[in-house]
Amino acid sequence: MSLVLDPAAQDLLFREARTANTFSDEPVTEEQVQAIYDLVKYGPTAFNSTPLRITLVRSAEARERLVNLMAEGNQAKTAAAPLVAILSADNEFHEELPTLLPHFPQAKDIFFSERPAREQSAVMNAAMQAAYFIVGVRAAGLAAGPMGGLDYAGVQKEFLDDDHTPLMVVNIGKPGPDAWHPRGPRLDIDEVITTV
Amino acid sequence: MSLVLDPAAQDLLFREARTANTFSDEPVTEEQVQAIYDLVKYGPTAFNSTPLRITLVRSAEARERLVNLMAEGNQAKTAAAPLVAILSADNEFHEELPTLLPHFPQAKDIFFSERPAREQSAVMNAAMQAAYFIVGVRAAGLAAGPMGGLDYAGVQKEFLDDDHTPLMVVNIGKPGPDAWHPRGPRLDIDEVITTV
Numbered sequence: 001m002s003l004v005l006d007p008a009a010q011d012l013l014f015r016e017a018r019t020a021n022t023f024s025d026e027p028v029t030e031e032q033v034q035a036i037y038d039l040v041k042y043g044p045t046a047f048n049s050t051p052l053r054i055t056l057v058r059s060a061e062a063r064e065r066l067v068n069l070m071a072e073g074n075q076a077k078t079a080a081a082p083l084v085a086i087l088s089a090d091n092e093f094h095e096e097l098p099t100l101l102p103h104f105p106q107a108k109d110i111f112f113s114e115r116p117a118r119e120q121s122a123v124m125n126a127a128m129q130a131a132y133f134i135v136g137v138r139a140a141g142l143a144a145g146p147m148g149g150l151d152y153a154g155v156q157k158e159f160l161d162d163d164h165t166p167l168m169v170v171n172i173g174k175p176g177p178d179a180w181h182p183r184g185p186r187l188d189i190d191e192v193i194t195t196v
Numbered sequence: 197m198s199l200v201l202d203p204a205a206q207d208l209l210f211r212e213a214r215t216a217n218t219f220s221d222e223p224v225t226e227e228q229v230q231a232i233y234d235l236v237k238y239g240p241t242a243f244n245s246t247p248l249r250i251t252l253v254r255s256a257e258a259r260e261r262l263v264n265l266m267a268e269g270n271q272a273k274t275a276a277a278p279l280v281a282i283l284s285a286d287n288e289f290h291e292e293l294p295t296l297l298p299h300f301p302q303a304k305d306i307f308f309s310e311r312p313a314r315e316q317s318a319v320m321n322a323a324m325q326a327a328y329f330i331v332g333v334r335a336a337g338l339a340a341g342p343m344g345g346l347d348y349a350g351v352q353k354e355f356l357d358d359d360h361t362p363l364m365v366v367n368i369g370k371p372g373p374d375a376w377h378p379r380g381p382r383l384d385i386d387e388v389i390t391t392v
Contacts, residue, residue, distance in 0.1 A: 002231035004337035009205040013331075014238040034385060035198035041382040042210040043327060046344045046364075048380035054389045062392040096387075100380055124363065127320045131239060131327035135209075141200035148242040159392065167320065168242075184244035184296055186237040189230060191292075193250045196258040196355065 013138050018183065020143035021077055022176035028083035028142060036136040043132035045125040047107050048100045051093035052129035055086040055159055065158055070169065071149030081145065081171035086155060087133065088164040089126035091119050123165055130167055137172055143179065145171035209334050214379065216339035217273055218372035224279035224338060232332040239328035243303050244296045247289035247318040248325035251282040251355055261354055266365065267345030277341065277367035282351060283329065284360040285322035287315050319361055326363055333368055339375065341367035 003010065011017075033056065041050070057066050066086070067079045078084055094112035098105035112118045130146070137144040147169050155166045199206065207213075229252065237246070253262050262282070263275045274280055290308035294301035308314045326342070333340040343365050351362045 002225070002228045003235060003335050005205055005208060005235075005335035006202070009201055010235055010335070012201060013209075014235050014328075017238070019240050029198070032198045033389065037385050037389060039199060039201075039206055039210050041388075042213070042379075044215050044330065044340075044342055046342075050383055050388075052388065056389060056391040058391050096383065100383070102381070103377075124319060124323045127323035128327035128330075131324035132210075132331070134240060134324075135328070135331060139199050139201035139206070144240075146240055146242075181299075183238075185298070187246055187292065187296070189233050192237075192246075192248065193229065193233060193252060195252040195254050 012141075013135055017138045018143070018180045020145045020171065020173070020175040020179040021181065022179045023077070023081045023143070023171065023173035024176045026082060026174045028172050032140050032142070033083075036133070036140050039139060040129070040132040040136035043129060045128060046121060047097060047111070049093050049097065049121065049125050050100060050129065051090045051122040052126040052133065053088045053090045053164060054133070055088065057084040057086060057159075062159075066155070066169070069151040069154040069158065070147070074147045074149050074169075077145060077171055078147070078169065082173035083171075085170045085172060086159055087126070087130045087167045087170060088160055089119075089122035089167055090164055091115065091122045092163045093122055094118055119165065123167065126167055134170070137170070142172055143175045147171070208337075209331050213334045214339070214376045216341045216367065216369070216371040216375040217377065218375045219273070219277045219339070219367065219369035220372045222278060222370045224368050228336050228338065232329070232336050235335060236325070236328040236332035239325060241321040241324060242317060243293060243307070245289050245293065245317065245321050246296060246325065247286045248322040248329065249284045249286045249360060250329070251284065253280040253282065253355075258355075262351070262365070265347040265350040265354065266343070270343045270345050270365075273341060273367055274343070274365065278369035279367075281366045281368060282355055283322070283326045283363045283366060284356055285315075285318035285363055286360055287311065287318045288359045289318055290314055315361065319363065322363055330366070333366070338368055339371045343367070
């Protein structure tokens with residue numbers, strides 16, 4: 001085999017891991033969230049900018065507000081999941097660069113003085129971190145249910161502010177009965193990778 | 197511990213893994229690339245759209261053209277890495293949706309008939325897949341060196357086309373001498389995660 005990662009870990013993170021659509025009642029603890037963050041915070045981003053922000057929706061009142069902003073097909077599972085997280089990109093991430101990039105604090109002003117450049121970088125790097133986060137949820141033995149079917153403007157208005165762009169909502173928990181849809185096909189390698 | 201993933205895998209993928217700046221001469225084989233793809237192709241994306249495309253720059257002629265398009269600080273390592281990959285987003289990914297999403301082929305026309313919506317979704321989901329790819333490179337026991345310092349318009353013109361948006365260039369190989377810069381700081385969890 002060409003991979004060093006052991007097969008059980010391959011299964012846990014990619015091969016057997018699936019987007020869950022139902023969840024058990026078992027809570028997701030703060031300790032689990034802390035452990036996930038303490039692992040995936042090391043995933044690389046441009047300029048070590050780490051613009052992902054995470055809003056955990058734990059209260060019943062907040063959950064109800066969020067469910068009302070989800071697409072109809074996502075409402076029942078978002079209401080039932082043990083934990084729901086709103087992932088967003090911090091468009092003012094550059095304010096942290098002097099701390100995050102101590103050897104090159106000028107990057108803040110050289111590359112990110114204009115908001116459009118910040119937004120573009122924030123969304124791309126936060127999307128990378130969203131992927132690390134999903135891998136981390138799986139590393140904790142939990143299933144993730146990332147969803148893009150939602151009222152983005154409504155979620156931003158209700159839960160975030162103008163400086164944070166919502167990327168997706170992720171249901172988190174142990175999978176429940178009939179949690180999985182059939183796995184979708186994947187592209188063949190020669191449809192994805194070309195060599196020059 | 198709150199993680200199920202074993203500590204060696206945590207180290208391999210996140211804790212000990214680092215962005216490499218020098219590489220050994222050991223080649224990266226087609227078998228390794230195949231194994232990486234066959235693992236990370238399972239990472240979830242919206243609508244199973246999997247818009248990431250990868251251009252492996254293997255020929256000396258192509259490598260020279262790419263090096264000339266990299267920022268000065270990235271040129272030497274891009275010239276020296278055993279393998280270099282251009283990661284891009286396919287803005288016409290929707291053409292594959294009837295294959296990739298067989299239970300909902302209408303998604304192609306309902307959500308992605310307009311190019312701006314396609315570009316936005318392609319970049320976000322390809323960025324997630326870029327993160328899975330970096331994790332996969334590490335799963336193969338290799339180091340990744342993702343870089344955003346490059347002439348994006350030039351890379352698109354020289355290596356891609358109008359339908360593919362370049363996201364980053366990734367050097368791949370076994371790390372060489374002095375491969376690592378000091379690890380940058382990370383944000384505290386309470387700077388990243390809030391609870392409502």
